[in-house]
Amino acid sequence: MEGEEKKMERLEKKEENMEDVGLKELSKKLKEFAMERDWEQYHSPRNLLLAMVGEVGELSEIFMWRGEVAKGLPNWKDSDKEHLGEELSDVLLYLIRLADICGIDLGDAAIKKIVKNAIKYPSKTF
Numbered sequence: 001m002e003g004e005e006k007k008m009e010r011l012e013k014k015e016e017n018m019e020d021v022g023l024k025e026l027s028k029k030l031k032e033f034a035m036e037r038d039w040e041q042y043h044s045p046r047n048l049l050l051a052m053v054g055e056v057g058e059l060s061e062i063f064m065w066r067g068e069v070a071k072g073l074p075n076w077k078d079s080d081k082e083h084l085g086e087e088l089s090d091v092l093l094y095l096i097r098l099a100d101i102c103g104i105d106l107g108d109a110a111i112k113k114i115v116k117n118a119i120k121y122p123s124k125t126f
């Protein structure tokens with residue numbers, strides 16, 4: 001069993017946000033969010049897909065007409081970076097919710113796809 005000290009350490013780390021957030025955790029939070037508002041009725045696969053595509057549009061708007069953007073976005077205002085984080089999150093959250101509602105384990109599917117990609121595109125260095 002996990003000792004009290006270990007348990008505290010784990011909770012503190014979580015509070016400091018040092019632990020990576022997992023897809024399953026986000027999926028659970030999104031399900032709770034929808035249930036608490038009685039929004040499950042709207043979260044059909046098609047609606048979620050359209051909502052996600054809408055958010056991809058909002059994400060694209062941030063980059064629109066800016067020309068090429070340097071990696072790390074060195075010249076961007078903090079408020080623009082924050083906006084970018086929000087739109088990226090909206091896309092991710094709808095994607096996770098879509099996968100969940102379709103009964104797809106997204107983490108598992110993504111790992112399998114990475115393996116498939118590596119077979120299709122072999123590395124020259126190994």
Ligand SMILES: Nc1ccn([C@H]2C[C@H](O)[C@@H](COP(=O)(O)OP(=O)(O)OP(=O)(O)O)O2)c(=O)n1
Pocket residue numbers: 039042058089090093094
């Ligand atoms: N039926 C809904 C509506 C919203 N959301 C959640 C998922 C998204 O993370 C976020 C999207 O909210 P908005 O539709 O208000 O979109 P924006 O946050 O992009 O606001 P705006 O379009 O005004 O910029 O809320 C949800 O789960 N289900």
